[in-house]
Amino acid sequence: MFKVNQNYSYMDETVVSKLVSRIFSWMFMALLVTAGTAYAVMTSPSLTSIVMSSYIVIIVLEFAVVMGLSFLINKVSATTAKGLFFLYAVLNGFTFSIFVMFFTPASVIFSLALTTIIFGVMAAYGYFTKEDLTKFGPMLYAGIIILIITSVVNIFLHLSMLYWIISYMGVIIFTALIGFDVNRIKYMVIEMANGDEQALEKASIFGALQLYLDFINLFIYILRIFGNSRD
Template sequence: MDERMQNRSYISTEEIDQLVTKKIAGVFGWMVLGLFVTLATSIFTLTNPVLLNLAYKYMFAFIIGELALVFILSMRVYHMSTAKSRALFLFYSALNGITLSLIAIVYTGVSILYTFAGAMAIFLIMAIYGYTTKEDLSKFGNLLKVGLISLIIVSVVNIFLKSPTLYWIISYMGVLIFIGLIGYDVNRIKNNITVAVSQDISVVDKVSIIGALALYLDFINLFLYLLRIFGKKR
């Protein structure tokens, strides 16, 4: 079907719908693969004292590296091959797994498991809503972006203030923002893939990997904010 898409005269609405569904399934597939790589890397780090010590000692260096990878992938994805963008996404997932292994030192395994399950349930509900709704959720984009920027600023401020009240406000605010972002991003990804399939099939796989990264980040952040609220510390 993909080869036929190159010739616009042969495209049918049914074929477009089928390809959009296939590509969106691929987005979720890559997101799940990223989560699996993160989980596997976290477990490996926890069982490797040397790597765990490095993760703890150079945590901020790892975080800066992760931010750099997200920036590179987001800004340069259309200028690199699909294989390279996928490799960078998986490398980022592995790097994130190293830093996330540290939460097992702070929180009990049971609370991490339950919180992960809760985050996954919320993610599925919002993903289904974002995919099936007939409403264009793009109108909420600016509001969610402002909320996210505000969340980051307040979080940085509270590093210095160390306010318990602000800590809980940030935690609940983070949960609400990322719940909204999941529905918004799924809806946005669906629309972007539909446009790409209809107009330029060559960029669909790159749109898909950026979509997978966005959903991966939404889920991880939702999980972490839920863990701040419901996680039981050791």
């Protein structure tokens, strides 16, 4: 995982914004791949059947790919990192298609629009703020751990109140994470901008993965709150 040192020298803001834009470009391309994959599955009964019958296997593969990319980012080539990133986007599209099927198209579109607005606002805040947001890292990571534990517990308890607490907690945590990650990515870019192009390219993919995960998770929790069931 890439570490960020904020003791940097002055750099042209144009250079920084160009490099950060590259990271956002990778993220948006991955989101398009996920959306396209999900749409293909949802509009094909045969693909839907295959995905549903292999759902657990796909989830395991997703976990393996994202963990592999996160821990091996410094050891693999930039091309391999890109391949793993987009493979994860495709696998996520498979699982995402089944999740989205439970909600009405109108509520999915509303949740997506709200997610996009929140992401845009928090990304702008994270980029332009002069405040050091990295100090909130330990608190946010602790929140993610608590979120995961309570989510697993509720799989067995099926408590409605806990479901809503988890959903709102997820929105709060991932909204904050967007600003935090963009802020951290900006400083990472500043530190690495004059370094090795291969390392910068891999850092761009890793940064895009973090923002991609923030967006997807925020969308999921917003959809849990505002989504209307098809039933």
